[in-house]
Amino acid sequence: MSPVLRRLAALLALALAAAGADAAVGLTELPTQGDDGPVTVFYPTKDVPGPVVRGPFHFQLAWHGAPARGNGRLVVVSHGSGGAPWTHAALASRLAEAGFTVALPEHRGDNWHDHADVGPASWKRRPVEVSRAIDAVAADARLAPLLKLDRVGVFGMSAGGHTALTLAGGRWSPAALMKHCDAHLDDDFPSCVGLALQLRGDFLDGPKKSVARFAIHHKLDDATWYTHTDPRVAAIVAEVPFAVDFDPASLAHPRMPLGLVRNGRDAWLAPAFHVTRVLQACAGCTLVSDLPTAGHGSLMEPPPPGLTGAAAALLNDPPGFDRALVKTAHARIVAFFVQHLLP
Numbered sequence: 001m002s003p004v005l006r007r008l009a010a011l012l013a014l015a016l017a018a019a020g021a022d023a024a025v026g027l028t029e030l031p032t033q034g035d036d037g038p039v040t041v042f043y044p045t046k047d048v049p050g051p052v053v054r055g056p057f058h059f060q061l062a063w064h065g066a067p068a069r070g071n072g073r074l075v076v077v078s079h080g081s082g083g084a085p086w087t088h089a090a091l092a093s094r095l096a097e098a099g100f101t102v103a104l105p106e107h108r109g110d111n112w113h114d115h116a117d118v119g120p121a122s123w124k125r126r127p128v129e130v131s132r133a134i135d136a137v138a139a140d141a142r143l144a145p146l147l148k149l150d151r152v153g154v155f156g157m158s159a160g161g162h163t164a165l166t167l168a169g170g171r172w173s174p175a176a177l178m179k180h181c182d183a184h185l186d187d188d189f190p191s192c193v194g195l196a197l198q199l200r201g202d203f204l205d206g207p208k209k210s211v212a213r214f215a216i217h218h219k220l221d222d223a224t225w226y227t228h229t230d231p232r233v234a235a236i237v238a239e240v241p242f243a244v245d246f247d248p249a250s251l252a253h254p255r256m257p258l259g260l261v262r263n264g265r266d267a268w269l270a271p272a273f274h275v276t277r278v279l280q281a282c283a284g285c286t287l288v289s290d291l292p293t294a295g296h297g298s299l300m301e302p303p304p305p306g307l308t309g310a311a312a313a314l315l316n317d318p319p320g321f322d323r324a325l326v327k328t329a330h331a332r333i334v335a336f337f338v339q340h341l342l343p
Helices: 003-019 085-097 120-138 159-167 172-186 189-193 204-219 275-281 309-315 324-341
Strands: 026-029 039-045 052-055 055-063 074-078 101-105 152-157 233-239 258-263 288-293
Touching: 026 085, 039 085, 039 120, 055 085, 074 085, 074 120, 074 159, 085 324, 101 120, 101 152, 120 159, 152 159, 152 324, 172 189, 172 204, 189 204, 233 324, 258 275, 258 324, 288 324, 309 324
Parallel strands: 026 055, 074 101, 074 152, 152 233, 233 258, 258 288
Antiparallel strands: 026 039, 039 101, 052 055
16 A cells, blocks of 8 residues: 555544544435435434435435534535436445535436436536535535535546536536547547447447437537536545546646546546546546456445446446455545545
């Protein structure tokens, strides 16, 4: 383990000790406001946990438990495309055990039950939805008195990583994605097309690429640079971020400490085009976790069950991946926030 990661591990151990051996994790949901989705919140509590069932997922959490004073800091988690809070429950629980309150907004038009705006339409809204999730926590009479919201953390995975990079000061453009796909469609096909089509090395690949190029040029001709800042955000971790549409110069000097998570066998967002390019642009960024055997969705815990087709190929663990590594990666993410958000 490198000296930096040893220091992060030591900080995490101190934070967990400070949180108390009897710490449990509470769970609540803040109601929707306007067009926004609900905000799921994990937090420290002293109430006794019980069974909580959400779809196929089973947890031991204190539903609507009384919030207990933790370390006073909030972390907002931005899920990936088609995502939900529950595949980030292990990380959210570890953060809560370390004293953090954790808010997970459901991104409108790009979540487990609504795919209407997957891609740039959602990416334009997502950073603002993170800001409104902070506002929602600030307005909650149970949570707000226990928090100082001048230094908030943000974690994002995949499309949520795109959200995180935007909040770090990155500027992105749909036309930049179009340019990338024109040059690298064969090598980065899933990034450009998502789950809609797969190349299989047969006679249909040519027509599929033609359809993909037509759709890309039809949908991604907007050359506007999009940005969003929130002065409350003070530390960010982007896991396997969608990043090819960013101006690299805008990420050379992030507004706050920026950590990155790279999964070496990511078949959806090829590291060479995405997270590695961010690392090359940002000399001051921290590689919080680097797992050569992990796939795109390998750090989701619990993992989404029952995936089939393209979703299974792109999100399920690659053969040979050891899920014991997930706990270590999560510990490093928690330690990064401990280092940069706590006094």
